[in-house]
Amino acid sequence: MSDAYSRISRWLDARIGLALGPSRGYLLDARLQPLLLHYQLPDLVALAEHLERPGQAALKDAVVDAMATHETSWFRDVYPFELLSSTLLPARAANGGALRLWSAACANGQEAWSLAITLAGFRDLRPAITQAADEILASDIALPTLRRAETGIYATPGDLRGLDAPRLARWFQAQDETYTVLPSLRARVRFTEANVLEENAGAGFFDVIFFRNVLVYMNEATQVLALRRLAARLLPGGYLVLGAAERLPARSTGLRPLVIRDRVVYQAATGG
Ligand SMILES: C[S@@+](CC[C@H](N)C(=O)[O-])C[C@H]1O[C@@H](n2cnc3c(N)ncnc32)[C@H](O)[C@@H]1O
Known part of the structure; x- marks a missing residue:
């Protein structure tokens, strides 16, 4: 896993307990690209730097929202x-x-x-x-x-x-x-x-x-x-x-x- 992947994975693990594992780096790419565009960040290294700094609450909320899986349904499993x-x-x-x-x-x-x-x-x-x-x-x-x-x-x-x-x-x-x-x-x-x-x-x-x-x-x-x-x-x-x-x-x-x-x-x- 590249340095940016490991840093973002560590941040997610500490913040919400999400265990991505080394083979799931593609998820970071797929789910975070729209955020890079929205926040005008050049790459995941820049994102990792923002996550590791204090503040930036909206960006951090957006990363958590993008990376967590929200799959659900009514009366799930009955x-x-x-x-x-x-x-x-x-x-x-x-x-x-x-x-x-x-x-x-x-x-x-x-x-x-x-x-x-x-x-x-x-x-x-x-x-x-x-x-x-x-x-x-x-x-x-x-x-x-x-x-x-x-x-x-x-x-x-x-x-x-x-x-x-x-x-x-x-x-x-x-x-x-x-x-x-x-x-x-x-x-x-x-x-x-x-x-x-x-x-x-x-x-x-x-x-x-x-x-x-x-x-x-x-x-x-x-x-x-x-x-x-x-x-x-x-x-x-x-x-x-x-x-x-x-x-x-x-x-x-x-x-x-x-x-x-x-x-x-x-x-x-x-x-x-
Ligand atoms: C797959 S959904 C499950 C929704 C619902 N409980 C169900 O079974 O249909 C998982 C949800 O857990 C939330 N989640 C993940 N880590 C969490 C944490 N540390 N504390 C609270 N919610 C968390 C995610 O944001 C996501 O919305």
């Missing part, structure tokens, strides 16, 4: 949302309190809005006095992507993947094939920029955290750090849901697997 309404939410609602859910890497928002729709369906069937205080936190490290998520506006077939007609009709305002999340759904979700590797990412504590399809881009040491941070944000007995292909690394993370309906979710090892 079963996590079924498990949520059949088992996790009933267990967490049993004490009658408000519920706090966190989509900890929400990308363009589909995961967070899918959580909001699932929680609304659950509360419709089992209303509770405390439900006005329910909250869904949606966060991501990539600021431009998070801002798109927050608009709640989806138009392309790719953006709408996984959304069925009844849910489109129930939760969106449609205009010229553009779908905007209804204010009643919007009121349930709060968006904030957060890096899960940082100690105080995600204000407060949660009944359920979704952190899916992010570990796969991290090396093991970073996976352990991210999972320890998330374990520390679970309420006692709260659940962490990972991506379908993701497992705990061998080193201790403060989490233990729990099999529910043939699916694995995680609880803080010291949790209730």
Whole structure:
């Protein structure tokens, strides 16, 4: 890998825990060329120099946004949302309190809005006095992507993947094939920029955290750090849901697997 590739890779690893690996240098070329043009930088060496200096927040946000993979869909993998309404939410609602859910890497928002729709369906069937205080936190490290998520506006077939007609009709305002999340759904979700590797990412504590399809881009040491941070944000007995292909690394993370309906979710090892 050339010097510029190594410097930018090291910066990305330190900033968001992205492990590119030596053979993925082509990704840097492909994803960063438009930024070089936009910021009028001659090459990746010049970009590396900007990244290593203090300041330049907008450029740094743009690099993170360009290099992170934001692939997502509505109700992705289906079963996590079924498990949520059949088992996790009933267990967490049993004490009658408000519920706090966190989509900890929400990308363009589909995961967070899918959580909001699932929680609304659950509360419709089992209303509770405390439900006005329910909250869904949606966060991501990539600021431009998070801002798109927050608009709640989806138009392309790719953006709408996984959304069925009844849910489109129930939760969106449609205009010229553009779908905007209804204010009643919007009121349930709060968006904030957060890096899960940082100690105080995600204000407060949660009944359920979704952190899916992010570990796969991290090396093991970073996976352990991210999972320890998330374990520390679970309420006692709260659940962490990972991506379908993701497992705990061998080193201790403060989490233990729990099999529910043939699916694995995680609880803080010291949790209730
Ligand atoms: C592949 S998407 C997954 C989106 C969604 N969770 C899903 O499973 O469909 C990965 C997201 O993780 C975000 N991400 C990467 N590193 C992160 C970090 N350290 N903290 C928070 N978000 C991060 C990226 O910006 C990206 O939007």
